[in-house]
Amino acid sequence: MADHAPTETLALRVQFDTEAQQKDAATLGMWLFLITEIMFFGGMFAVYTVYRSWYPDVFAIASSSLNEIIGALNTGVLLLSSFTMVLAVRAGQLGQQKAIVMFLILTLLFGGVFLGVKAYEWNQKFEEHHIPGQAAFHLDGVLPGDQGHAQLFFSIYFAMTGLHALHMVIGVGILLILIVQARKGRFSASYYTPVDVAGLYWHFVDIIWIFLFPLLYLIDRHLVK
Amino acid sequence: MITAAAQEREHYLNASYGLKSWLLTKDHKRIGLLYLATITLFFFIGGAFATLIRVELLTPQGDLVSSETYNKLFTMHGVMMIFFFLIPSIPAVLGNFFLPMMIGARDLAFPKLNLLSWYLLVVGGLFSLYAMLAGGVDTGWTFYTPYSTTYSNGYVIATALGIFIAGFSSILTGLNFIVTIHRMRAPGMTWFRMPLFVWAHYATSLIQVLGTPVLAVTIVLLFLERVFHLGIFDPARGGDPVLFQHLFWFYSHPAVYIMVLPSMGVVSEIISTFSRKAIFGYRIVAFSSVAIAVLGFLVWGHHLFVSGQSLYAGMVFSFLSYFVAIPSAIKVFNWTATLYKGSISFQTPMLYALGFIGLFTIGGLTGLFVAALGIDIHVTDTYFVVAHFHYIMVGGALMGYLGGMHFWWPKMTGRMYPEGWAKLSALVIFLGFNLTFFPQFILGYLGMPRRYHVYPPEFQVLNVLSTAGASVLAVGYMIPMIYFIWSLRYGKEAPANPWGATGLEWQTSSPPPVHNFEETPVVTHGAYDYASLMAEEAEVG
Numbered sequence: 001m002a003d004h005a006p007t008e009t010l011a012l013r014v015q016f017d018t019e020a021q022q023k024d025a026a027t028l029g030m031w032l033f034l035i036t037e038i039m040f041f042g043g044m045f046a047v048y049t050v051y052r053s054w055y056p057d058v059f060a061i062a063s064s065s066l067n068e069i070i071g072a073l074n075t076g077v078l079l080l081s082s083f084t085m086v087l088a089v090r091a092g093q094l095g096q097q098k099a100i101v102m103f104l105i106l107t108l109l110f111g112g113v114f115l116g117v118k119a120y121e122w123n124q125k126f127e128e129h130h131i132p133g134q135a136a137f138h139l140d141g142v143l144p145g146d147q148g149h150a151q152l153f154f155s156i157y158f159a160m161t162g163l164h165a166l167h168m169v170i171g172v173g174i175l176l177i178l179i180v181q182a183r184k185g186r187f188s189a190s191y192y193t194p195v196d197v198a199g200l201y202w203h204f205v206d207i208i209w210i211f212l213f214p215l216l217y218l219i220d221r222h223l224v225k
Numbered sequence: 226m227i228t229a230a231a232q233e234r235e236h237y238l239n240a241s242y243g244l245k246s247w248l249l250t251k252d253h254k255r256i257g258l259l260y261l262a263t264i265t266l267f268f269f270i271g272g273a274f275a276t277l278i279r280v281e282l283l284t285p286q287g288d289l290v291s292s293e294t295y296n297k298l299f300t301m302h303g304v305m306m307i308f309f310f311l312i313p314s315i316p317a318v319l320g321n322f323f324l325p326m327m328i329g330a331r332d333l334a335f336p337k338l339n340l341l342s343w344y345l346l347v348v349g350g351l352f353s354l355y356a357m358l359a360g361g362v363d364t365g366w367t368f369y370t371p372y373s374t375t376y377s378n379g380y381v382i383a384t385a386l387g388i389f390i391a392g393f394s395s396i397l398t399g400l401n402f403i404v405t406i407h408r409m410r411a412p413g414m415t416w417f418r419m420p421l422f423v424w425a426h427y428a429t430s431l432i433q434v435l436g437t438p439v440l441a442v443t444i445v446l447l448f449l450e451r452v453f454h455l456g457i458f459d460p461a462r463g464g465d466p467v468l469f470q471h472l473f474w475f476y477s478h479p480a481v482y483i484m485v486l487p488s489m490g491v492v493s494e495i496i497s498t499f500s501r502k503a504i505f506g507y508r509i510v511a512f513s514s515v516a517i518a519v520l521g522f523l524v525w526g527h528h529l530f531v532s533g534q535s536l537y538a539g540m541v542f543s544f545l546s547y548f549v550a551i552p553s554a555i556k557v558f559n560w561t562a563t564l565y566k567g568s569i570s571f572q573t574p575m576l577y578a579l580g581f582i583g584l585f586t587i588g589g590l591t592g593l594f595v596a597a598l599g600i601d602i603h604v605t606d607t608y609f610v611v612a613h614f615h616y617i618m619v620g621g622a623l624m625g626y627l628g629g630m631h632f633w634w635p636k637m638t639g640r641m642y643p644e645g646w647a648k649l650s651a652l653v654i655f656l657g658f659n660l661t662f663f664p665q666f667i668l669g670y671l672g673m674p675r676r677y678h679v680y681p682p683e684f685q686v687l688n689v690l691s692t693a694g695a696s697v698l699a700v701g702y703m704i705p706m707i708y709f710i711w712s713l714r715y716g717k718e719a720p721a722n723p724w725g726a727t728g729l730e731w732q733t734s735s736p737p738p739v740h741n742f743e744e745t746p747v748v749t750h751g752a753y754d755y756a757s758l759m760a761e762e763a764e765v766g
Contacts, residue, residue: 014740015332015409025334025408032400036438043442043472047457050468132462133454148462155455159446 011191023193030197034204037167041208044160048215051156055149061141062153063219065130067121071217074117075209081110082206089199092192100182100195107202108175111168118165122158130154157216164212167205174198236639236736251336252739257322258637259343264310264318265706267350271305272699274298279661279695282688287678295678296363297379303366308388309350311622312395312480315487316402316433317346319629320426322637324402326730327420329411329748331740334404342394342401349391356380356387365676367477370458370469374450382451389444392437395483399433402426411729413748420728420752421510425490428514432479432486432521440476443469467532474525482521484618485585486514488625489556492578495632496560498726499575500567503753506559513552520549530601539598546596553589557582572724573647577628580655584620588613591666606676609669615662627654627705635719639736640712646704654701660694727754 008014016022052059084106091099129136132151139150178198181187187195237254247255278298281289290298325333333339356362362379364372373381406427410419447469449455456462458469497504504510526534526542534542560582569575591613594600604610634642664687669675673684680688722731727750733742750757 013336015330015334015336017745021408025404028407029335029338029400029404032403032434036396036400036434039435040438040442043439043446043475046472047446047468050465051457051463055463132456148456151456151462152464155449155457159449159455159457163442163445 010186011193019190023196026193026197027200030200034200037204037208041160041163044156044163045211045215048156048160051149051152052219055146055152058142058146058149059153060220062139062150062157063217065128065139066157066217067124068217068221070117070121071213074114075213077110077117078114078206078209081107081114082203084110085199085202089192089196092187092195093189095187095189095192097182097185097187100187100192101179104175104179104182104195108172108179111172111175111202115165115168115172118161122161125154125158132158160212160216164205164208167208171198171202171205174201235738236734237739238639238736240739249340251332251340253321253325253333253336253339254637254737254741256336256339256343257318260313260317260321260346263343263347263350264313267305267309270354271302271310272702274302274305275695276699278302279692281678282680283692285680285682285685285688290678292678293363294361296365296676297357297361299676300362300365300379301357304353304362304384304388306618307366307480307484308391309346309353311484311618313346313391313398314484314622314626315491315629316398316426316429316483317342317394319491319626319633320402320422320429320487321398323633323730324423324426325405325409326733326737326741327423327728328406328409328414329729329742329746330405330409331742331745333401334409335401338397339401342397345394345397346391349387349389349394352387352390353384354387356383359383367470367473368447369473370447370450370466371460374447374458382448385444385447389441389448392441392444395433396437396441399430399437402430403434406430411746411748414729415748417508417511418748418751419511420490421493421504421507421514422487422490424511425486425493425514428518429483429486431515431518432483435522436476436479436483439472440480443472443476446472467529467534470529470532471525474528475522478525478528479518479521481614481617482517484622485625486517488581488622488629489514491625491629491632492560492581493556494726494728495574495578495628496563497753497755498632498724499572499578500564500569501725501755501759502563502567503751503755504559505562505565506555507751507753510556510559513555516552517549520545520552524549524596527596527601530598531605536598543596543598547593550589550593553585557586557589571648573642573644573651574628574632574724576648576651576655577624577631580651581621581624581628584616584624584655584658588616588620591616604669606674607669608665608673608675611675612662612665612669615665620658620662624654624658627651630705630709632724633730634709634712635723636730636735636737638713638716639719640716641719641723642705642712642716643708646708650701650704650708653697653704657694657697657699657701661691661698662694664688664690664694725758727752727758 011019012022016025084103088100088103088107091103125131129138131137132155137147137151139147142150175198178194181194237252247259250256277290278295281287281295287295321339325331359380362377362381362384364377364379364381368381368385406423446455446457450457450459456464458464458466460466493504493510524542524546526538527546530539591609595604595610595613631642631647634640668684668687671684673680719735721734724731729746729748732746
């Protein structure tokens with residue numbers, strides 16, 4: 001048991017006794033953080049659940065105004081980014097420094113594509129006057145008295161996809177930092193914890209989208225049009 | 226275990242000097258002191274608002290401030306005291322300092338994150354202070370919609386943003402504690418050898434980690450509604466203001482346990498130390514902390530009895546609220562049983578701990594009154610509720626905090642506080658507290674509503690008593706402030722273990738070395754093994 005660790009290394013900070021202990025602590029810390037994220041998004045999902053159960057018909061109509069083809073393609077892009085993230089972690093385990101950089105860059109690219117498509121979709125909403133809180137708001141097929149309920153759908157849509165996108169942007173920032181560090185050769189088979197825990201975060205943000213996509217885009221798909 | 230004899234000249238306070246060595250420190254002990262300075266400032270700001278409230282209520286007329294100003298005063302008092310003093314208080318100061326030491330660790334698992342947490346609290350506090358100086362906020366600390374989203378002209382956004390930022394401080398502290406407790410325990414420090422202070426912080430951290438994010442998202446929705454008119458809580462568009470109350474109290478009721486659970490941990494340490502006995506029913510006291518944390522998440526609806534919530538939901542929430550009384554009572558009974566046949570000494574920390582037991586019991590029992598549907602209709606939004614939660618938050622949480630500050634002051638600073646003055650101030654605080662808040666039970670029962678600056682003349686006597694009590698209380702808080710600072714220079718030098726306590730934090734020098742222990746301790750006994758300690762003393766003679 002070391003008393004004072006006089007010099008710290010990346011893989012063994014002074015407060016830890018072993019590298020395994022440090023890696024365990026970092027991983028547990030990230031899992032706990034993801035639990036806080038579940039609670040954070042959970043509040044939004046609760047709001048969604050309440051209003052969808054109150055106004056099911058209006059939500060179905062509002063949902064069908066979203067473009068599910070673009071949404072599905074974007075879901076595919078995000079899943080691809082998770083796949084390349086896993087490959088980056090695997091490259092970390094094997095200590096393949098160049099592969100880490102390459103797969104992180106690919107992850108970054110797919111994440112960027114997702115955000116770009118998302119921005120395009122939001123812009124469409126502005127052009128269609130589907131912006132809550134605006135006097136010009138109008139959704140076809142919904143009675144005048146129910147327009148407020150339709151606004152609630154888009155309020156939730158913007159709040160949830162917006163917060164999801166914010167998490168993506170933070171993820172992109174993390175990836176950029178990791179890419180710079182990886183290029184400097186900071187990671188090796190014995191120390192790739194930052195790549196590992198960033199991967200956990202990235203997959204989590206991906207999973208949030210996996211829930212958002214059907215809940216927002218596919219409400220009325222079981223109805224015969 | 227190492228002995229106190231190995232006094233080392235270098236310790237965490239003199240290892241390095243200069244502002245930078247404090248503002249960039251990763252040492253959990255220094256960060257604890259940074260928190261101490263910060264929250265003491267916030268406490269006195271919150272106290273200043275309370276003073277103005279009590280002075281205004283001296284007379285039935287509104288002669289000191291207008292009703293608008295009064296609204297701002299009680300709002301800012303609540304915001305400061307709850308989010309910037311009570312929630313960080315024990316965990317961020319005493320927990321930060323002692324949790325790693327109690328489990329024999331050199332630091333928390335994530336020291337940089339710990340420093341970041343402090344900066345977040347400071348930035349959040351500055352946001353809220355800015356809002357207060359710029360013109361204040363008048364929504365009440367609960368920010369109920371649609372007033373907060375649509376009608377209020379106050380600085381709702383800045384204040385809420387401050388709370389949002391401080392919330393991350395709370396989340397990250399809780400996360401740090403949980404990982405530290407799981408991964409950093411010294412050899413031999415099993416879960417059931419951990420001090421109850423650590424168990425209480427584990428339970429508290431669970432609430433911080435699970436509850437605070439819900440407050441965060443609630444504030445985000447409030448922000449989006451006020452700025453971008455999203456309408457999620459807007460009844461004009463079919464939104465539900467009561468949904469805001471559900472989300473808000475889902476955090477804010479458990480938040481009460483963030484305030485009081487650490488205090489219960491402190492009381493367990495003190496009661497055991499000053500009766501020289503192991504805590505009666507250690508395991509069940511440990512589990513009762515976790516039980517309070519879990520049950521605390523199931524009772525938020527008791528804040529909505531008069532909000533149009535269904536009667537059925539009200540009955541379920543009322544029923545569940547009664548359940549919280551069980552683990553709370555377990556603690557009180559077990560502390561009492563610990564005192565039984567103990568060799569009790571009444572030093573200052575013990576006075577606070579005993580004060581806690583009495584005041585918390587009153588606060589807890591009146592909690593059962595307000596958890597009952599029928600009685601709650603009568604006392605909702607009256608001074609009865611105000612008195613009830615001040616008995617929990619001030620009589621409970623704050624008494625525990627002060628008890629803990631006295632208990633660990635010698636370890637933190639290497640100096641003893643003056644015992645005579647400390648006992649006097651503990652007595653003054655106890656009397657002042659009861660004089661302030663007991664009349665409020667009667668006022669509330671008689672029907673005086675909270676949050677009004679004018680009241681019928683027949684309530685004046687009790688209000689004057691309450692204000693008189695508040696003055697006594699203010700004096701009581703000033704005395705420790707003065708002698709703590711005095712003791713830094715003139716206090717007697719503290720030995721390693723002035724109370725003869727069993728905890729690991731007492732087995733190292735006062736103040737502790739930078740990495741807490743000369744060598745990692747190996748634990749062979751439970752947390753409160755006074756029996757074998759006293760047997761050893763008897764052998765030595």
